C-alpha cells in the first residue's frame with residue numbers, strides 16, 4: 220500500500236486503510252509492516268485493528284499456550300489490563316525500559332539467569348521470540364498469527380484472531396506529551412536527566428499524594444525493574460525512566476504516569492493512562508502544579524504541551 224500511507228503499524232491511517240481493504244475484500248487478515256519489517260500490526264477478518272498492547276496480548280496468548288507460565292517482557296507503557304491479561308493466563312509480566320533493544324536484552328538476561336522468557340515485545344510493534352533466536356522480527360510474529368488463524372479455521376471457527384483478545388480491556392485514556400528542554404543542545408540530556416531524577420525523588424518521598432514508584436509487584440525482578448536501582452547490566456544510555464502508579468480515594472489505583480528521556484530527541488516523554496475518564500488531565504495538573512512549578516522547572520523546560528493539556532484536555 221506504500222506510498223499511500225506511512226509504513227508504520229502505530230500509524231492510525233495505515234491501520235484504517237488496511238481495515239478498509241480487509242472489509243472490502245472479505246479478507247482473513249490484513250498485515251502492516253514498517254519499512255524494515257521488524258515491527259508489525261494486523262487487522263482481523265472483522266476489521267479489528269490489532270497493534271500496540273493488543274498485538275502484545277495476541278502473541279502472549281499464543282506463546283503462553285505453547286509455554287505455560289513463561290515470562291513476557293514489555294516496555295512499561297503497556298496498560299494495567301495487559302498485565303492482568305498475561306497473569307490471568309498464568310504468565311509473568313516484566314515491565315521494563317522503553318527501547319526495543321532494552322526489552323529484548325532484558326529477555327536474554329532473564330533466560331541466562333534461568334527465568335524462562337519466551338517473548339519480548341514493545342508497544343511500538345517490535346518483538347522477539349526465544350524460539351527465533353531473540354531476533355527483532357515482525358515477519359515472524361505475523362507468521363505465528365497466520366498459523367493461529369489457520370488453526371482456528373481448521374477447528375471450524377470463523378471468529379478471527381481478534382476473538383483471542385476479546386477480554387483485554389482498554390484504558391479509558393492514554394496520552395503522550397513531550398517536554399522540550401530549553402538549553403544548548405549539549406546540555407539538554409543532562410537537564411532532562413536532572414528533571415527525571417527529581418521526579419523520582421518527589422515520588423519516593425511521597426510528595427505527590429497517591430503516586431508511588433511502580434515495579435513488577437512481587438515478581439522476581441523485585442525493585443530492579445522499573446526503578447533501575449540494582450540493574451547494572453543494561454546500557455545506561457536511556458536508563459532514566461520511571462513509572463508511578465496513581466491512586467485516589469474515589470477510584471483506587473486507576474492509572475500510571477511514565478516519564479523518560481527520549482531516545483532520539485532532546486526532550487522528555489510523558490505517557491499517562493487511566494481507566495477513569497478525565498483522570499489523565501487531573502494527573503497532568505498534579506505534575507504541573509505540584510512538581511514542575513513547585514520546583515521552578517518551568518524556567519528550564521518548555522511545558523507548553525503540559526499546560527495545554529492541563530487546561531483543555533487537548534494533546535498537541
Ligand SMILES: O=P(O)(O)OC[C@H]1O[C@H](O)[C@H](O)[C@@H](O)[C@@H]1O
Pocket residue numbers: 317318319320341343345480481482483484488
Ligand atoms: O524516545 P522516542 O523518540 O519516543 O523513541 C522511542 C523509540 O525509539 C526507537 O524508535 C526504538 O526503535 C523504539 O524501540 C522506541 O520505542
